[in-house]
Amino acid sequence: MVTDLVKQFGRFAALRGVTADFAAGRLYSILGDNGAGKTTLLRTLAGLTPPTRGTISMLGSTSARAVCAQFGYMAHPSLLYDEMTGLENLGYFSRLYAIRDEGRCKEVITLVGLDPELSRPVGQYSQGMRQRMSLARALLHDPRVLLLDEPFSNVDLHSAREMVKLLGRMRDSGKTIFVVTHQAQLLEGTADEFVWMQAGKIVDRTPSLEPLKTP
Amino acid sequence: MSLLSNITAATLAKDIRLEWRSKDAINSMLFFALLVVVVFSFSFDPLAEESRQIAGGLIWVSFLFAAVVALNQTWAREIRNQVLDAYRVSPAPANSLFLAKALGNFIFVAILEALMTPLFVMFYKLRPLGPAWQLIPIAALGTWALVVNGTFFAAMSLRTRAREIMLPLLLFPISIPALLAMVRSTTAILTGEESAKFWIVLLLAYDVVFTTGCLLLFETVLQAE
Amino acid sequence: MKKIFPILAILTAGLLSYALYEALIVAPTEQTMGDVQRIFYYHVPSAWTAFLLFTINFVASIVYLIRRNSRADAVAVVTAEVGVVFCTVVLVTGPLWARPVWGIWWTWDVRLTSTLVLWLIYVSYIMLRRFSTSGQTPVLAAALAVFGALDVPLVYFSIWYFRTQHPQPVIGGGGSIDPRMLHVLLINWLAFSCFAFLICWSRYRLERLQRDVEEMQSLESLLEPRSVR
Numbered sequence: 001m002v003t004d005l006v007k008q009f010g011r012f013a014a015l016r017g018v019t020a021d022f023a024a025g026r027l028y029s030i031l032g033d034n035g036a037g038k039t040t041l042l043r044t045l046a047g048l049t050p051p052t053r054g055t056i057s058m059l060g061s062t063s064a065r066a067v068c069a070q071f072g073y074m075a076h077p078s079l080l081y082d083e084m085t086g087l088e089n090l091g092y093f094s095r096l097y098a099i100r101d102e103g104r105c106k107e108v109i110t111l112v113g114l115d116p117e118l119s120r121p122v123g124q125y126s127q128g129m130r131q132r133m134s135l136a137r138a139l140l141h142d143p144r145v146l147l148l149d150e151p152f153s154n155v156d157l158h159s160a161r162e163m164v165k166l167l168g169r170m171r172d173s174g175k176t177i178f179v180v181t182h183q184a185q186l187l188e189g190t191a192d193e194f195v196w197m198q199a200g201k202i203v204d205r206t207p208s209l210e211p212l213k214t215p
Numbered sequence: 216m217s218l219l220s221n222i223t224a225a226t227l228a229k230d231i232r233l234e235w236r237s238k239d240a241i242n243s244m245l246f247f248a249l250l251v252v253v254v255f256s257f258s259f260d261p262l263a264e265e266s267r268q269i270a271g272g273l274i275w276v277s278f279l280f281a282a283v284v285a286l287n288q289t290w291a292r293e294i295r296n297q298v299l300d301a302y303r304v305s306p307a308p309a310n311s312l313f314l315a316k317a318l319g320n321f322i323f324v325a326i327l328e329a330l331m332t333p334l335f336v337m338f339y340k341l342r343p344l345g346p347a348w349q350l351i352p353i354a355a356l357g358t359w360a361l362v363v364n365g366t367f368f369a370a371m372s373l374r375t376r377a378r379e380i381m382l383p384l385l386l387f388p389i390s391i392p393a394l395l396a397m398v399r400s401t402t403a404i405l406t407g408e409e410s411a412k413f414w415i416v417l418l419l420a421y422d423v424v425f426t427t428g429c430l431l432l433f434e435t436v437l438q439a440e
Numbered sequence: 441m442k443k444i445f446p447i448l449a450i451l452t453a454g455l456l457s458y459a460l461y462e463a464l465i466v467a468p469t470e471q472t473m474g475d476v477q478r479i480f481y482y483h484v485p486s487a488w489t490a491f492l493l494f495t496i497n498f499v500a501s502i503v504y505l506i507r508r509n510s511r512a513d514a515v516a517v518v519t520a521e522v523g524v525v526f527c528t529v530v531l532v533t534g535p536l537w538a539r540p541v542w543g544i545w546w547t548w549d550v551r552l553t554s555t556l557v558l559w560l561i562y563v564s565y566i567m568l569r570r571f572s573t574s575g576q577t578p579v580l581a582a583a584l585a586v587f588g589a590l591d592v593p594l595v596y597f598s599i600w601y602f603r604t605q606h607p608q609p610v611i612g613g614g615g616s617i618d619p620r621m622l623h624v625l626l627i628n629w630l631a632f633s634c635f636a637f638l639i640c641w642s643r644y645r646l647e648r649l650q651r652d653v654e655e656m657q658s659l660e661s662l663l664e665p666r667s668v669r
Binding site: 364381385388389392393395399409413417421428435436439440 | 505557560561563564567568571572573574575576577579580583584586587588590591594595597598599601602605
C-alpha cells in the first residue's frame with residue numbers, strides 16, 4: 001500500500017534516500033540507533049513534515065492530507081490535554097473526526113484496557129496509562145494505518161505486552177501498523193517484519209530479530 | 216461548512232471548559248488588568264477636561280497590554296504534549312481551529328475590557344459627551360482586530376525563538392491603523408468634538424480584510440514545520 | 441553577467457555624482473525654505489525607491505506562496521533588507537528637514553508617518569526571518585509580507601484622515617513644483633534606483649551563493665555516511 005521514495009533534509013539529512021514498499025495488513029517494527037531517522041520517517045508518512053525531495057504514496061494518494069482520516073498517529077508526548085479526563089479528551093477528538101457514535105469513545109478506551117469512567121485528568125495518569133490512552137485516541141476513528149512512535153517508552157512490562165497483543169489483533173483485522181521503538185524485543189513474534197534503519201537509510205528488513213550485520 | 220462550525224464550536228467549548236477549570240489565565244489576567252488601570256491612573260492624573268482627551272488612548276493601550284498577555288497563551292495548551300500534532304493529523308480543517316481560538320480570545324479580552332472600563336470611568340471621572348452607544352461597535356470591532364491578527368501571529372511565533380516577544384513585535388506594526396482608529400474614535404465619543412463614523416468604517420474594513428487574510432493563510436502557517 | 445557589474449557600478453557612481461551636483465549646485469534655491477530644502481532630493485527619491493522595493497517584495501512573496509520557488513524567496517529577502525535601508529534614509533532625512541524649517545523634529549505628515557509604519561512592518565519581517573526556527577521560514581515571512589501589503593492602504597487612509605482633523609506641516613510641500621526642480625528630482629531618482637538595483641543585485645548574488653553552499657553541504661551529508669553516535 002505504501003510506496004515510498006523519500007529523500008529528506010532537515011538542517012542535516014535526516015533521511016538520505018529512503019525507498020521502500022510496504023504491504024497492507026502487516027505490522028512493521030522500525031528500529032535503529034538514535035538519529036537513524038526513524039521518527040522523521042514516521043512523521044513524514046503521517047504528513048506532519050513535508051519531505052525535501054521524493055514522494056510518498058499512501059492508500060493510493062500522494063497527498064497525506066487527502067487520506068489523513070485513515071491515519072492514527074501516536075508519539076512519545078501524549079497528544080492529550082492534561083486537564084481533561086480520558087473520556088473528555090476522546091470526546092473532543094471524536095468531534096474532530098466527525099464521529100457520531102456516542103459509545104465509540106468508551107469502547108475504544110475499554111479496548112486498550114482502561115476504565116472509561118475514570119474521573120482523573122490525564123495529567124495524573126501513570127505513563128503506562130497515558131500511553132494507552134494516547135493509543136486509544138489514535139484508534140478512535142478506526143484508521144487503516146497506524147503510525148506509532150515509541151508507544152512503549154516508560155510503560156510497565158505488563159501494559160506493554162497487552163498493547164502488543166492489541167496491535168497484533170489490529171493487524172489481523174487488516175490494519176497496517178508501523179511501530180518505531182527501541183524495545184523491539186516486545187514485538188518479537190508479533191511483528192511481520194523488522195525494518196532496520198541507520199544514518200537515514202533502511203539497511204535491512206528481516207522477519208525476526210536477528211542481529212544486524214555490522215555497519 | 217457545517218463541519219467547520221461543528222468543530223469550531225467543539226473546540227471553543229473545550230477551551231472554555233478548560234479555562235474555567237484551571238482558572239490559571241483568568242485569575243492572573245484579571246489581576247493584571249486591575250494593576251494596569253491603577254498604574255496608569257497614578258501615572259496620568261489629569262483634570263476632568265484633559266482626561267477626556269487622553270483617556271481614549273490610555274484605555275486602548277491598557278487593553279492592548281492585556282490582549283497581548285492573553286494572546287501569548289493562546290496555544291500554550293496545544294504545545295504541551297504536542298496536541299497540535301494530533302490536530303494537524305486529523306481531517307479537521309485548520310480554519311475551524313483558528314476561528315475557535317480567535318473567538319475564545321475575543322471573549323476573554325472582552326471580559327477583561329468589561330472589567331477594566333468601569334475602573335477607568337471611575338478613576339478618570341469619564342462621561343462621554345458624544346453618542347455613547349457607538350462605543351459598543353468600536354469596542355467589538357477594535358477587539359476583534361487585535362484578536363484576529365494576534366491569534367494568527369501567535370501561531371506564527373510558535374515556530375520562532377523568543378516566542379513571547381515575537382508576538383507583539385509582529386502584531387503592533389500591522390495593527391497601527393486599527394489602533395489609531397480605536398483611539399481616535401473613542402476620544403471622539405468622549406469629547407464629543409468630532410464624529411467617529413469614519414473610524415468605525417475603517418475598523419470594519421480592517422476587520423474584513425484581515426479576517427479574510429487570516430482565514431486564507433492560516434492552514435499554511437499551521438502546517439509549516 | 442559578472443562583467444557587466446563593474447561597468448554598471450561605474451555608471452551608477454557617475455550618475456550619483458552628477459545627481460549630487462545637480463541637487464546641490466544646479467537646482468534653484470527654494471523661496472521659503474532656502475538651501476535646507478535640498479534634502480528633498482534625497483528624501484523623496486529614497487521614498488520612491490523604498491516603495492518600489494517593497495512592492496517587488498510583495499510580488500515575490502505572493503509568487504513564493506503560490507509556487508514555492510526559492511528564487512522568489514531570495515528576491516523577497518533582498519528587497520526587504522535594502523528597502524529597509526532606504527526607508528531609514530527617508531525617516532532620517534524627514535526630521536532633518538523639518539527641524540530647521542518648522543522647529544519641530546516630527547510631524548504627522550501622511551507620507552512620513554506611513555513610511556514609518558512601513559518601516560516597522562518590514563523590520564518585524566526581518567526579525568521574523570532571523571528568529572524563525574522552522575524550516576519553512578520563507579512561508580511565514582511571505583505570509584507576513586502579504587499582511588503588510590494589505591495593511592498599507594489602511595495605514596495611509598487612517599493617517600490621512602487623522603491629519604485632516606489635526607493639520608500639521610506637510611513635508612515636501614504641496615502644490616506644483618518648479619520644472620527645474622522636477623528635473624533634478626527625477627535625475628536623483630534615477631541615480632538612486634540604479635544604486636538600489638546594484639546593491640540588490642550583489643546582495644542577491646550573495647544570497648544565492650549562500651543557499652548554494654547550504655545545498656552543497658546538505659548534499660554532502662546526504663552522500664557520506666554519518667559517524668555512528
